Amino acid sequence: MNPFSYGAIVRGGHFYDRKEECAHLVKTLSGGNNVVLYAPRRFGKTSLVFKVIEQLEKQGFLCVYFDFMMVFSPESFVRLYTKTLSTKQSNLKKFAQIFAAAIKSIRPVLSFGMDGTPELSIDFANATINETVISQLLDMPETLADAGKRVIVFFDEFQEVERLNSVNFEGLLRSKVQQQRNTNYLFLGSKTHLLKELFNDKKRAFYNAASQMTIGPLPQQDTIKYLRKKFAESGITLNAIMAKYIISVASDIPHYIQLLAAETWQYMVNSRKLVTKKIIDDCAARMIAFKNDYYMELFDRQSQSQKQLLQALAMEGKNIFSTAYIRTHRLPSASTLQRAVKELFKEGIIEKANDEYFIADPFFKRFITSIY
Numbered sequence: 001m002n003p004f005s006y007g008a009i010v011r012g013g014h015f016y017d018r019k020e021e022c023a024h025l026v027k028t029l030s031g032g033n034n035v036v037l038y039a040p041r042r043f044g045k046t047s048l049v050f051k052v053i054e055q056l057e058k059q060g061f062l063c064v065y066f067d068f069m070m071v072f073s074p075e076s077f078v079r080l081y082t083k084t085l086s087t088k089q090s091n092l093k094k095f096a097q098i099f100a101a102a103i104k105s106i107r108p109v110l111s112f113g114m115d116g117t118p119e120l121s122i123d124f125a126n127a128t129i130n131e132t133v134i135s136q137l138l139d140m141p142e143t144l145a146d147a148g149k150r151v152i153v154f155f156d157e158f159q160e161v162e163r164l165n166s167v168n169f170e171g172l173l174r175s176k177v178q179q180q181r182n183t184n185y186l187f188l189g190s191k192t193h194l195l196k197e198l199f200n201d202k203k204r205a206f207y208n209a210a211s212q213m214t215i216g217p218l219p220q221q222d223t224i225k226y227l228r229k230k231f232a233e234s235g236i237t238l239n240a241i242m243a244k245y246i247i248s249v250a251s252d253i254p255h256y257i258q259l260l261a262a263e264t265w266q267y268m269v270n271s272r273k274l275v276t277k278k279i280i281d282d283c284a285a286r287m288i289a290f291k292n293d294y295y296m297e298l299f300d301r302q303s304q305s306q307k308q309l310l311q312a313l314a315m316e317g318k319n320i321f322s323t324a325y326i327r328t329h330r331l332p333s334a335s336t337l338q339r340a341v342k343e344l345f346k347e348g349i350i351e352k353a354n355d356e357y358f359i360a361d362p363f364f365k366r367f368i369t370s371i372y
Contacts, residue, residue, distance in 0.1 A: 002265055003230040003231075003234065003265065004230065004259075004262035004265060005262075017222045021048060021215055022048060022051050022055065024213065030059060033211055034209065034211065035185075035186045035187070035213055036158075036188070036199050036213070037187070037214070037215070038213070039188075039192065039214060039215040040253075040351035040353055041190040041191075042253050042254065042360070043215055043216070043255075045190075046156060049065070049154055052186075053065060056152060060150075061149065061151070062088060062145070062149040062150065062152070063151075063154065064088055064154065065084070065154040066081060066154065068156065068158055068160040068161060068163075068189075069156070071160060072163055074129040074133075074134060074167045074169075075124065075129050077164060077169075078133065078134070078137055079124075082099065082108075082120075082140075083121075085140055085144070089144075092110060092118045092120050093110060095108075095120065096108040096110055098140075098143060099122075099140070103133060103136045105127045105128070105133060106123065106124065107125070108121075108122055109121045109122065129167070130167060131167050131168055134169060138172060139180075142176075142182055145182035146182065150182050150184075151182060153184070153185050153186075154185075154186045154188070155186070155188070156188055156189065157189045157190060158198070159195045159198060170198075170206060171205045173205075173206075174205040174209055177209055191345075191348065192351065193345045193352070216354070218254055220247060223243070223247055224240055224243040227243040227246060227247075228240065228243050230261070230265070231261075231265065234269055235273065236268050236273055236274075236275065238275045242276065246260050246261055246264065249362065251358065256361070256362050256363070259287070260284060263283040263284075264280055267282070284363065284366060287363055288363050295363075295364055303343070305339070305340040306340045308332065308340075309337060309344065310350075310368055312325070313350060313358060313359050313365075314365050314368045314372070315329075317356045317357040317358045318355070318357075320337065320341075341357070348360060349364075
């Protein structure tokens with residue numbers, strides 16, 4: 001079985017390091033404070049959060065994880081959030097009673113699955129999902145907390161709350177965050193620039209609503225040790241230089257490190273014993289070839305200025321609005337460049353960390369480099 005994990009939440013032996021970040025989040029949340037967690041996509045935010053949840057639950061907290069990515073309307077939020085809250089309850093009948101008392105315009109329906117397991121759904125018949133209903137539902141964690149447990153709500157992809165502007169969701173939730181005494185929140189998301197706007201724009205409801213924390217790449221020496229150990233378990237030699245090369249090719253992004261390591265291990269496991277630079281390059285090239293059509297279409301649909309910027313970012317990403325950078329890479333004017341950056345951010349194609357812009361997918365970056 002391949003010892004490297006990617007594309008899903010990393011748990012158990014696949015999760016390493018982040019001890020300081022995990023301890024800080026546990027201490028902050030258990031101490032009654034709210035947090036917003038920033039990091040570029042694929043840096044392992046969600047895996048870290050589930051490690052935090054695991055530790056908080058051991059301390060007796062009721063932890064509710066909710067992903068806004070599937071929310072597209074107030075109705076979908078009500079349905080999905082209610083379902084999420086219900087799955088954290090051992091007594092669904094009691095939860096249904098609490099829900100019915102709190103939100104009188106929506107009827108909870110208890111039924112049983114084929115295996116006899118109780119299931120809860122809600123009946124929207126004749127119900128209007130307005131600010132009152134949303135407000136009542138946002139009170140539910142605090143109501144559940146009154147039953148004896150402190151509650152911590154983890155809102156992933158929180159930047160998508162903009163889809164709920166029709167019911168003043170930001171304003172309603174901010175008021176709950178301020179009023180609730182037994183419920184705390186952690187906010188995170190993959191579109192860092194939008195999340196930062198939510199919490200740093202003085203005109204937005206969530207301005208300064210939570211302490212802010214960011215995570216970067218994992219300590220390189222820890223990653224090298226982890227990679228070498230996993231390869232060694234299969235009798236494959238990966239020296240420190242080649243482990244560092246895998247990290248470099250993957251742009252030091254945890255998800256892509258695991259992805260390239262998995263591909264390399266798969267290539268090595270049946271016939272080879274020593275990982276070389278050529279093998280790593282060949283594995284990276286195969287990964288790019290597999291996604292060639294997707295990468296070609298992704299690049300082709302960008303505007304001329306966006307293509308020019310991507311070509312430049314494939315080489316370097318510091319001081320991109322400077323006269324020297326624009327001249328060196330033959331880019332359009334700074335104002336046109338600003339629009340290109342905004343669109344590429346919106347699509348999640350580029351990210352920014354430590355004042356440096358970079359292409360989010362390091363293999364898309366290598367694809368562009370191979371062409372130009």
